[in-house]
Amino acid sequence: MKKKAVINNTPVCQVRMQAISDTMSILSGKWKFHILGTLIEGEKLGFMDLLREIDGIGSKMLSKELQDLESNHLVSRTVMDTKPITVNYAITKYGVTLSPIINELAKWGIAYRKSLHGSK
Amino acid sequence: MKKKAVINNTPVCQVRMQAISDTMSILSGKWKFHILGTLIEGEKLGFMDLLREIDGIGSKMLSKELQDLESNHLVSRTVMDTKPITVNYAITKYGVTLSPIINELAKWGIAYRKSLHGSK
């Protein structure tokens, strides 16, 4: 039988699972990764840029997802005082720390797509 | 202005974003990562083991999520012919390739939880 690692009377795996749940709750939703990936790639983008860049998203969802991300300090929002106002979104330094996750997801997805068979 | 990488007339970032979407569609749902993480940790587990191990999940969800994972060849299902039948679930070699993603998620979650402030 495998010996289980324990810290402070709590199995390590439970700590890990909890951490994963926490992470995913912040990144839940259909568009979070797409938005984050786009912002990491694009540096600074306006609302319309994102709307164009992210295929299929509507303005309501984009707005809502951006608010979620901003409230978690993963993206920043800057209102420019132009004639009709303009808003720039950018990834924060904190948001950039998600890069490893995003890179792994992309890497795996690319590998996976190659080995797709008939499954749904 | 940043020069954009292009392969076969398709921006690299679009390929990445698509790959991420594909990956996440396979891993969507409240319990996928938890199940995968538990199976990676536990090697071989029965249905009841998983039900006990994964706090809060019900048998319906567990069953459904396992079927999803099995249809994507990430876990294997083995029926044992015991008196009342028993089923063992295990991570496949293919499923293990998700480890880097899971590790990054856990790592980030642990770092994130340390820096939580008042935000929801």
Place this chain on the structure above:
DNA sequence: CAGGATCCTTTACGATACTG
């Protein structure tokens, strides 16, 4: 332009009870 308000459809999720 950047969203908010409304309304509506579709999944996701969960509790309970049942079966080979």
Place this chain on the structure above:
DNA sequence: CAGTATCGTAAAGGATCCTG
């Protein structure tokens, strides 16, 4: 034991219209 069936709720997502 390992699920499936049924039912009900809640959340997610989307289309459209409206406004400072």
